[in-house]
Amino acid sequence: MELVVEGLSHRFGALTVLDDIGLRAGPGEIVAVVGPSGCGKSTLLGLIGGLLRPQCGQIRREGAPPVDSLNPFTFVFQDFALLPWRTVARNVALPLEHHPLRPAERAAMVVDALRRTGLDEFAEAYPKQLSGGMRQRVGIARALVVRPAMLLMDEPFSALDGQTRELLIDDFLALWRETRLSAIYVTHNLDEAVRVADRVLVMTRRPGRFKAEIHITMPQLQRPTDPQALTGWREQLWRAIREEAQQADRELSDVG
DSSP: OEEEEEEEEEEETTEEEEEEEEEEEOTTOEEEEEOSTTSSHHHHHHHHTTSSOOSEEEEEEESOOOTTOSOSEEEEOTTOOOOTTSOHHHHHHGGGGGSOOOHHHHHHHHHHHHHHTTOGGGTTOOGGGSOHHHHHHHHHHHHHTTOOSEEEEESTTTTSOHHHHHHHHHHHHHHHHHHOOEEEEEOSOHHHHHHHOSEEEEEOSSSBOEEEEEEOOSOTTTGGGOHHHHHHHHHHHHHHHHHHHHHHHHHHHHHO
16 A cells, blocks of 8 residues: 655644645655654644645545555554553554454454563553653554554654663664564654664755755664764755754744
8 A cells, every 4th residue: 555645734723733735655664754843743734644634635545455455544643642441452452443343353463462562461561660661562452453554653752861762763663674664763763763664854944844855875774883973864854954944943943
């Protein structure tokens, strides 16, 4: 399945947030989106995932999602969004409750999602008993349980400390190698973007438009072991975004 976005614009009242956005993401591809604060990155994900209705432009799927996919697009949020009164397994099972599945089938899908994210031993734990990294693994398992064609990831690791973030990125890349999932990956972290993505799209300050596209030519399999190449791409990405970040910072300072 391929995601195609063409001529996408969006306003909140008199405020234009996105202007003439276009992108394509193919099967097994990870596309990172970076840009200054307030440029519309999260709004773009909300439009793709159906949380918002596009006012102008098209969002469509070309080709069919996997035959066992229950939801073509699934979100992974920054704040985990777990229900504290549910165990890990029951949090992961939540998206399945609206699908006509047999209990045994639902249980098997939960077990598979827990296995993929290394949570087998924590099925009966509650969110308050888990570290931040483990809670985000639960969020990823909950996204995977519906077997999506594409993950929509909104700053998924930004709430975590640096060491935990590194572990989660390693885990995410291992998961990608196993499943070849597609993802639209929004982040402020430039190192994270070049680490996980096949392509990085750079947005301008509001109204958000794409101003640059950087192709990361090293396969994900090699990325963790070639820091010199990653540094070069990070510097290229910073050159593309620096002016936008400076101007956005001045605009926010004027308002505040």
